[in-house]
Amino acid sequence: MAGRTWDESDVRVRANKRGSRPRTKQRPAHEDAVVARVVAVDRGRYTCVADEDRADSRTVLCVRAKELRRQPIVPGDLVGVVGDVTGAPDTLARIVRIEPRTTVLRRSADDTDPVERVIVANADRLVLVLATASPTPRTGFVDRGLVAAWDADITPVVCMTKADLADPTEFLSHLHDLDVLTISTQRATERGERPEAGRHEESLAISEESLAELRELLDGHISVFLGPSGVGKSTLVNALTGSERATGGVNDVTGRGRHTSSSALALTVPGTRPGTWVVDTPGIRSLGLAHVSEENLLDSFTDLVPATAHCPRGCLHTADSPGCALDAWVRRPEASPAAPERLESLRRLLAALRGVMQGGDSEKRLGQAIT
């Protein structure tokens, strides 16, 4: 079929007798649609898993119905699908409806494209992956990720990889005063040991204890993994999902040589219950925050918020704001040792957001400031 362009008219629409969608008055059309989870999007083709929580769950390749116009459909979305939903080879079904989303993870503007994009729908965990060492973990990445997660009503998790190389405790103390789930993972072999002879570095094994803990944390959730380059994110995702991102999985379905590098991909996690998904975000190293309001930004620094009650009215909370109560707050004897650094993070992010609002080269500035 190479070279041929499919469109909706190619689809033979056939009533589906096993439609599992509840019938409601609001949706008279497509009563026979089955509910499917979007797992990958590639040039107008949507790879979906129909009936994800049933024994007969299957992968169905879809196009979108014209009536959906240009509404984004992203991994994590639950959609109503009609047509041939058997998932048999060479079939193509049609997405006719996008179910209401519980959450939306956005990525805002980079400097060449001012449009804010939805990356993942319905995620309820944002796993910020950092390494204890090589590369050195940066608090700015975490602070920024926490803002993005809380702004989107998603529970953040900080995952420190390579615990075999260094002790994650000190870095994690940065999160001391915050309501954040943390976990650390490490390789299976002993510290300093070299990979087995003939074994490629990339196939490094993650310890079974680490994986069991992670599976428990992810069970029943839709979790987006995000991390700077080299932290071991792919190693983890591959170990959890059993997929080799660059080569396998969806490609069997879409028939593409390689998954498009910048889009997200939802993968199942063997050993967890149905409905558990890990969303890998290749190519996305950090989240722009241009869409986050200043108020939400401040609110996500829950450890610092109480101090602002003592600020003068209209305080901008910058280092040179007269009477800003934050400086004294982070130096209280009972404040966490990480507090001054958190304040710096907050001020960097505020400055970046304000730069954006004044019409600056947003993502670039945010990127330079934070990542």
Ligand SMILES: Nc1nc2c(ncn2[C@@H]2O[C@H](COP(=O)(O)OP(=O)(O)OP(=O)(O)O)[C@@H](O)[C@H]2O)c(=O)[nH]1
């Ligand atoms: N010591 C140690 N090394 C690890 C661990 N996890 C991953 N690595 C190594 O870290 C390197 C980077 O791992 P990747 O999984 O490719 O990292 P990534 O975050 O996906 O980075 P990109 O491929 O740039 O996106 C590889 O050489 C891995 O073998 C770990 O727990 N301990």
Ligand SMILES: [Zn+2]
């Ligand atoms: Zn202030």
